[in-house]
Amino acid sequence: MASILGIAAGLWGVVMAIAPVLQIRRMIVRRSSADLSLGYFAVLLPGFALWFAYGWTRQDWPLVIPNVIAFTVSIITVIIGLWLRRKDGAVTDSAT
Secondary structure (H helix, E strand, O other): OHHHHHHHHHHHHHHHHHOHHHHHHHHHHHOOOOOOOHHHHHHHHHHHHHHHHHHHHHOOHHHHHHHHHHHHHHHHHHHHHHHHHHHHHHHHHHHO
């Protein structure tokens, strides 16, 4: 039973890890990152790194894989968010 739960949790962890792609899509469609909370990701990113490190030391792949994916997707989300904010700031600055 524990193996089945581990597989299910690992698979759902991957689904959760790619969930920020929905936020990326929203930012790209709206061409704005005003809805993005950078503080939220500032809390999540160290957590993903810690869970990855813990899983790595235990060779626990259901912990490692989803957290690597989550960390990567979250970094991409933050980069796109910051890029859009910089772009919005440049437009605002040139208009004044």
